[in-house]
Amino acid sequence: MNKEKATVGFIGTGVMGKSMALNILKNDYRVFVHNRTKSRADELIEMGAEWKDTPRDLALQSDIVITMVGYPKDVEDIYFGDNGIINNVKSGGYIIDMTTSKPSLAKKIYKEAKKKGVYALDAPVSGGDVGAKNAALCIMVGGEEEVFKKMIPLFETMGSNIVWEGEAGSGQHTKMCNQIAIASNMMGVCEAMVYAKKAGLNEEKVLNTIKTGAAGSWSLSNLAPRMIKGDFAPGFYVKHFIKDMKIALSEAENMGLETPGLKLAKSLYDKLAEDNKEDYGTQVLYKLLDK
Incomplete structure (x- = not known):
């Protein structure tokens, strides 16, 4: 056209x-x-x-x-x-x-x-x-x-x-694969950055070290810097991520598929929603773990 x-x-x-x-x-x-x-x-x-x-x-x-x-x-x-x-x-x-x-x-x-x-x-x-x-x-x-x-x-x-x-529908199914992969990855990225902080390390230096190795991911490169700076503005809303995970869980259940990582991630983001953080960016999970 x-x-x-x-x-x-x-x-x-x-x-x-x-x-x-x-x-x-x-x-x-x-x-x-x-x-x-x-x-x-x-x-x-x-x-x-x-x-x-x-x-x-x-x-x-x-x-x-x-x-x-x-x-x-x-x-x-x-x-x-x-x-x-x-x-x-x-x-x-x-x-x-x-x-x-x-x-x-x-x-x-x-x-x-x-x-x-x-x-x-x-x-x-x-x-x-x-x-x-x-x-x-x-x-x-x-x-x-x-x-x-x-x-x-x-x-x-x-x-x-x-x-x-x-x-038709294949695009949405592929996006569910994407969100399932992100769900567990986001937990790992947030845990890693909080660990670095608790260990007394320079978080930025740790990030620059590990993002080019086997731990590298889009979330690590793009969202971890925001976590370190305390920037939790939405690039992607918590509330929309919860919606996506609900869809993925439902589709997985229909296929008889177990997704333990996805279930755990959703439970953590549900806690953020209960704490009125639905309109924050998904990187705000860092704050939940940083106690």
């Missing part, structure tokens, strides 16, 4: 969504935006994006609709019903849900969209606020391969590792 002619509607201009939409805009697409709180889209509007009052208004005028919202319930609310995206996007249009959501919901969107002659992809991302700002996200895509291929130029405005994973 020619980007000079395609209009992209983007719903959900939060911590990551705003940067993703901005990168699309910078690549010469015409971009419509909608968000529950309009002020969060002000910067995009100043940069040239056009505001739409409702998801319906946005869908009616867009060739491609991208959603990046919080929870599966939010996805359902904006996709279905008379005023939903599926019933209002033009036939032959494209809808791409980049929210981390349920694989079963991705399949439902795909099936309902197909009835309307609309192409659907599920394309959750990983990389946090840093990846979103730098257009370096990992994008995991489920849906028809031919549809995926047509959307590659658009995905390339947001990410650097873009992979077609398989049929």
Whole structure:
């Protein structure tokens, strides 16, 4: 699809969504935006994006609709019903849900969209606020391969590792693998940094030593520095990580799979939520362990 002619509607201009939409805009697409709180889209509007009052208004005028919202319930609310995206996007249009959501919901969107002659992809991302700002996200895509291929130029405005994973729902399943791996890794990163502190070591020196060895990971390189500085602002919210882990636990249970690391991680993040830290970044687990 020619980007000079395609209009992209983007719903959900939060911590990551705003940067993703901005990168699309910078690549010469015409971009419509909608968000529950309009002020969060002000910067995009100043940069040239056009505001739409409702998801319906946005869908009616867009060739491609991208959603990046919080929870599966939010996805359902904006996709279905008379005023939903599926019933209002033009036939032959494209809808791409980049929210981390349920694989079963991705399949439902795909099936309902197909009835309307609309192409659907599920394309959750990983990389946090840093990846979103730098257009370096990992994008995991489920849906028809031919549809995926047509959307590659658009995905390339947001990410650097873009992979077609398989049929509808496969993108979401892959994201669950990603979150399961992160869950245990985050515990290890936080424990390591707290250990360094308690042992009287220079945390920054320890971090620079171990991040290039076998312990290296994205979380160690990108989030441990924030922990050390006491920066717990969200690149990815605790509340959204808990949501992801709940989905992963449910899917694992449906497959008869034991995930002890994931269960432990969720129990720790649940404690953070109980301590009113839902709106902090996931690196705030450091504070829970640093007692």
